[in-house]
Amino acid sequence: MLDYFTSLDPMAFVNALPGNICQGIIWGVMALGVYITFKLLNFADLTVDGSFATGGAVTAMMLISGQPIWLAMIAAFVAGLAAGLVTGLLHTLLGIPDILAGILTQIALYSINLNIMGKANQTISVDNYVVALSLRNVWLSIVVALAFVAVIIALLYWYFGTEQGSAIRATGNNPAMAPAQGININKYKVIALALSNGLVALSGSLLSQYQGFADVNMGRGAIVIGLAAVIIGQVIGEAIFRKRFNFVMRLSFVAFGGILYYIVVGLVLWLKLPADDMKLFTAIIVAVFLAMPYLSNKRKNSFKKVAAQNKKLSTAEGAQDG
Amino acid sequence: MAELKKENEQEHSSASGEKLYLKGITKTFNSGTVNEKVALDDLSLRLNDGDFCTVIGGNGAGKSTMLNAISGVWPVDKGAIIIDGEDISRLPEYKRSHFLGRVFQDPRMGTAPDMEIIENLAIAARRGYHRTFRWGVKSSEKKLYREMLAEFDLGLEDRLTTKVGLLSGGQRQAITLLMATLQKPKLLLLDEHTAALDPKTAAKVLELSDKIISEHKLTAIMVTHNMHDAIRHGNKLIMMNKGKVIFEISGEEKRKLHKADLLEKFSKQSGEELANDRMLLSE
Numbered sequence: 001m002l003d004y005f006t007s008l009d010p011m012a013f014v015n016a017l018p019g020n021i022c023q024g025i026i027w028g029v030m031a032l033g034v035y036i037t038f039k040l041l042n043f044a045d046l047t048v049d050g051s052f053a054t055g056g057a058v059t060a061m062m063l064i065s066g067q068p069i070w071l072a073m074i075a076a077f078v079a080g081l082a083a084g085l086v087t088g089l090l091h092t093l094l095g096i097p098d099i100l101a102g103i104l105t106q107i108a109l110y111s112i113n114l115n116i117m118g119k120a121n122q123t124i125s126v127d128n129y130v131v132a133l134s135l136r137n138v139w140l141s142i143v144v145a146l147a148f149v150a151v152i153i154a155l156l157y158w159y160f161g162t163e164q165g166s167a168i169r170a171t172g173n174n175p176a177m178a179p180a181q182g183i184n185i186n187k188y189k190v191i192a193l194a195l196s197n198g199l200v201a202l203s204g205s206l207l208s209q210y211q212g213f214a215d216v217n218m219g220r221g222a223i224v225i226g227l228a229a230v231i232i233g234q235v236i237g238e239a240i241f242r243k244r245f246n247f248v249m250r251l252s253f254v255a256f257g258g259i260l261y262y263i264v265v266g267l268v269l270w271l272k273l274p275a276d277d278m279k280l281f282t283a284i285i286v287a288v289f290l291a292m293p294y295l296s297n298k299r300k301n302s303f304k305k306v307a308a309q310n311k312k313l314s315t316a317e318g319a320q321d322g
Numbered sequence: 323m324a325e326l327k328k329e330n331e332q333e334h335s336s337a338s339g340e341k342l343y344l345k346g347i348t349k350t351f352n353s354g355t356v357n358e359k360v361a362l363d364d365l366s367l368r369l370n371d372g373d374f375c376t377v378i379g380g381n382g383a384g385k386s387t388m389l390n391a392i393s394g395v396w397p398v399d400k401g402a403i404i405i406d407g408e409d410i411s412r413l414p415e416y417k418r419s420h421f422l423g424r425v426f427q428d429p430r431m432g433t434a435p436d437m438e439i440i441e442n443l444a445i446a447a448r449r450g451y452h453r454t455f456r457w458g459v460k461s462s463e464k465k466l467y468r469e470m471l472a473e474f475d476l477g478l479e480d481r482l483t484t485k486v487g488l489l490s491g492g493q494r495q496a497i498t499l500l501m502a503t504l505q506k507p508k509l510l511l512l513d514e515h516t517a518a519l520d521p522k523t524a525a526k527v528l529e530l531s532d533k534i535i536s537e538h539k540l541t542a543i544m545v546t547h548n549m550h551d552a553i554r555h556g557n558k559l560i561m562m563n564k565g566k567v568i569f570e571i572s573g574e575e576k577r578k579l580h581k582a583d584l585l586e587k588f589s590k591q592s593g594e595e596l597a598n599d600r601m602l603l604s605e
């Protein structure tokens with residue numbers, strides 16, 4: 001036991017920290033995509049495991065074929081849009097339930113990603129290509145990744161404040177009310193899914209640049225990491241800011257959730273816990289955080305309390321009437 | 323064929339002043355299964371511009387189904403739904419909403435609970451318009467909504483940025499009512515919109531409905547299980563049974579109507595007692 005603790009070098013954890021933070025920011029972009037579907041649209045979209053790798057694959061092949069990095073990233077984003085579009089059409093036009101529609105696209109994307117790359121893995125060495133960020137220069141990468149996150153948060157804040165963005169939020173929030181207000185919920189579901197997967201693919205693009213390769217399996221379990229970031233971020237943000245937790249903060253805390261998640265990953269690795277079990281830990285963390293709002297609600301709103309509250313409400317209303 | 327067309331045209335043109343014409347609409351649920359249910363059976367109804375029609379009938383008579391048919395929740399099997407001379411029976415629900423206002427029985431149905439009061443109203447104010455990249459709530463709207471809500475006298479005017487999910491059922495119905503009428507609808511559909519409220523709040527929301535309908539000269543259909551309300555409100559009353567209109571009364575005649583008349587009419591027309599479990603509970 002003592003041997004185990006003396007074998008842990010605190011400096012090793014600290015040294016690995018910047019890298020973990022950078023990965024966390026990159027995954028934060030992915031989590032922002034998940035936030036759009038999971039929180040705003042109320043749609044459990046599993047496309048992301050596929051579209052994340054698509055973003056990496058497209059980036060790698062564009063670079064290899066001699067295209068500049070900015071074009072490669074735009075292409076990755078567009079490929080993600082297309083993936084989301086497919087899921088959206090499967091769901092709205094063909095009536096396939098949300099989870100199943102996402103899984104179908106995800107499975108299809110596995111083959112498509114293999115076809116894009118021609119094999120399971122493509123290296124994009126920073127020695128041969130100009131990329132936006134790389135683990136060769138972690139600090140610079142952190143700055144670049146943060147800049148991406150900041151711009152994306154600003155754009156999302158703007159978009160979801162517009163008439164169109166409000167229509168998407170209404171669609172997700174109450175699918176009975178939205179059509180009664182003239183909102184074509186199918187259209188807005190498709191738009192939101194496309195946008196979400198565009199961001200996820202962009203995140204995949206950033207990660208492939210950072211790690212120097214794209215892999216057909218790089219998105220496996222991405223949805224769980226994305227959900228972990230979203231949920232951890234929201235729970236912590238709500239605990240700190242309570243009623244002042246506004247939309248910009250929510251978006252920022254999604255990205256922050258990604259960073260936090262990767263710091264925990266770093267901790268797990270540093271503690272020499274078996275890395276093979278990482279996905280298991282993640283699943284447990286997400287399950288706990290998912291259950292937290294439900295359980296605390298249940299405690300707050302026991303039947304007795306609801307009854308008391310209702311009584312208060314109706315007397316208050318009665319007083320207002322009189 | 324030419325004759326048929328002419329007949330149609332005649333019907334449409336003779337419809338000046340006619341707001342709604344339900345022309346023999348039929349809707350069967352679960353067709354071809356053991357659960358087959360004819361919910362609307364060749365139902366016809368005409369409403370003139372400015373008519374306020376109340377609807378009563380037993381459980382499962384097809385009252386909600388009639389409003390859903392007009393709203394386009396699903397297409398009807400047969401017949402036509404004509405508003406202002408235009409057949410809308412093929413339009414999808416969200417397009418019909420451009421000229422329909424709706425308030426549902428369940429107060430949770432009509433609003434987005436996680437969005438602010440002002441955001442809900444702003445969405446409704448843009449009903450029928452293209453949703454652009456302009457900001458979702460204009461600053462000039464704030465004042466307008468504040469004034470409108472102040473008239474409701476429910477203390478909502480100072481809570482514009484409150485999430486609707488935090489409001490009581492009565493407050494939500496009042497907001498849904500405002501949302502349904504911000505863009506003047508050609509037809510306002512109220513489906514037992516006070517049934518889930520306590521008596522005092524129900525009376526308040528009903529009074530608001532009356533006020534809005536008369537102020538804006540709206541054409542409206544109101545389903546209610548309260549016979550008293552059905553008689554007291556509106557200028558027209560219909561009674562439904564088994565997917566048909568079995569009794570219709572309007573104007574002076576309706577004003578003189580009594581609850582006992584209605585009960586008697588029902589048993590005479592349908593050969594049954596009028597049974598609506600909620601009706602028995604109300605006075």
Ligand SMILES: Nc1ncnc2c1ncn2[C@@H]1O[C@H](COP(=O)(O)OP(=O)(O)OP(=O)(O)O)[C@@H](O)[C@H]1O
Pocket residue numbers: 351352359360361379380381382383384385386387388598
């Ligand atoms: N979507 C649906 N699918 C299957 N059956 C339906 C559907 N909607 C309504 N029905 C059936 O159609 C019949 C008429 O229902 P409707 O809701 O219109 O009655 P109602 O007159 O509004 O009654 P209530 O006073 O109980 O609200 C009922 O037998 C109901 O079960």
Ligand SMILES: [Mg+2]
Pocket residue numbers: 385386387514
């Ligand atoms: Mg009903």
